[in-house]
Amino acid sequence: MVKGRAADNGRVPSTSVRVRGCMSAHGPVLPIWVCAGCGLPWPCPVRRRELRAEFSGRGASLGLYLGAQLVRATEDLHWLPAEVLHRRFLGWIR
Numbered sequence: 397m398v399k400g401r402a403a404d405n406g407r408v409p410s411t412s413v414r415v416r417g418c419m420s421a422h423g424p425v426l427p428i429w430v431c432a433g434c435g436l437p438w439p440c441p442v443r444r445r446e447l448r449a450e451f452s453g454r455g456a457s458l459g460l461y462l463g464a465q466l467v468r469a470t471e472d473l474h475w476l477p478a479e480v481l482h483r484r485f486l487g488w489i490r
């Protein structure tokens with residue numbers, strides 16, 4: 397009764413999908429959350445500018461995105477005070 401994987405030859409679909417917003421050189425290096433482009437704490441000033449542009453007119457979405465990143469960073473950077481991380485990830489978007 398265990399069928400369903402027979403047609404799956406391990407092939408990868410040939411269509412490649414590029415996700416908008418993932419082309420930045422200023423992405424985070426995990427789990428230390430420094431910028432891959434300039435070495436500053438992520439999100440660096442360049443990435444903040446890019447995020448503002450990418451989420452232009454969608455401030456709530458930007459807040460949700462950064463809130464999710466903050467949750468991840470809080471797990472990785474558990475030695476940093478929560479208020480420092482909050483300011484770093486969310487304090488600049490207002």
Ligand SMILES: [Zn+2]
Nearest residue numbers: 422431434440
């Ligand atoms: Zn950077």
